[in-house]
Amino acid sequence: MNQPKRYLDIVSDIRDMIRREKIRPGDRIPSERELAETLQVGRSTLREALRSLELLGLIETRRGEGTFLSDHRNHKLVEVLSTFILQDNQSQEDVWQTRLVHEVAAIRLVCQNEALDGIRVWDSFRKKLESEENILREDFVREVMVLSGNRLSLKIWFLLQQYSGNPYAEAVSGPERELLKPILSALEQRDTELAIQSFKSWSGWIQKRRMQNGDDS
Amino acid sequence: MNQPKRYLDIVSDIRDMIRREKIRPGDRIPSERELAETLQVGRSTLREALRSLELLGLIETRRGEGTFLSDHRNHKLVEVLSTFILQDNQSQEDVWQTRLVHEVAAIRLVCQNEALDGIRVWDSFRKKLESEENILREDFVREVMVLSGNRLSLKIWFLLQQYSGNPYAEAVSGPERELLKPILSALEQRDTELAIQSFKSWSGWIQKRRMQNGDDS
């Protein structure tokens, strides 16, 4: 009979310990030598379990300091898979579309969830618009994503945004600023459909520019 | 200066080797001692990388035989992550919502893109419905995702679906089958809004069941 893998037991043990000791994200967990002692396993075996957990983004290790429980809201889930996703040379179009899907969903949430109050955020952007201050495209959208409260979606969006090419890291240009205003108004009035529609207009405008510029790498 | 983690390099090296040597799922990869030799690392360090890959379900090790490229995504990842991460309701809810977002986007695409013809697919499901044949929830949705043609979205969905718990892997129950019919009809007629609306109804029904059942471990 094949023994169940030791390092998987260790993973469970560590999880139990974390729960029992009420270790919070960011807290330090016992050192490798200490854990190996208490769990009665060799240090290298213990490390196999720890490295697995680290790859999953559940813990974080810093040489000389120790091992810490990471905020598992930042799941590496997406990163881990992004290596697989990216290897098949997916068309930029899919990335663009998928990112847009997340953004529209966030806007819908922000508009419809009474508990999400973005007045301060919209105000600050309106002021920047009027004062001709620079605004990065991604900065605005990020605020929407954060405000929506879905951390997983935010994480995925953040990745997609990185693969969306330059346009998103650029400043909102002059005429483009006019496209931003109706979005802000609709958000302030919680007019879901109007917000989505005007956001899509803006997004379409950006994409058109992106096409014209031709693609770099 | 903090060195980049060694075992992560090893993970990359192994992946490269797999690609270079054209190792297929199910094939055996070199032994630990052999790999350690060729990659010029200690065996224990190499093992840390291998155990990580094993936990991700990418490889499979059998004592006395060797290490194999696993043929299917046996992600233990899902089990481990779900016990660690998905304890808090917020995360579960985020996963559920995000998955739904991708599904709705796919439905919209399928309805609006003339080039996507799903008649054969809808037909086969209609027949299954009428013949009382078993239908898994995820099977139906997967078809929609695949048909939408956005492969990136499909991959993300595939992951999220695994984290969505049992409900998605279950068969469509008796009364539930009635909820599926309007979705099929709307899809056939390419009525975007109706399709989305009836799909959301179904999805809401599933989620309600999920809540009732309470959580198991």
Added chain:
DNA sequence: ACTTACGAGTGGCCAGACCACTTTCAAATT
């Protein structure tokens, strides 16, 4: 021809040893 036993090869696990790095705190210096 069939069965058995052995040995080579494999993963599983462990102990011990360095190394590189961070933190701490007491001693030395100013």
Added chain:
DNA sequence: AATTTGAAAGTGGTCTGGCCACTCGTAAGT
């Protein structure tokens, strides 16, 4: 007294070598 310095302790990172448990092919024995 305040500051700087540096040595020590503790941590993760890695390697070596060893032993065990298991699988499998094959040579030896029947």
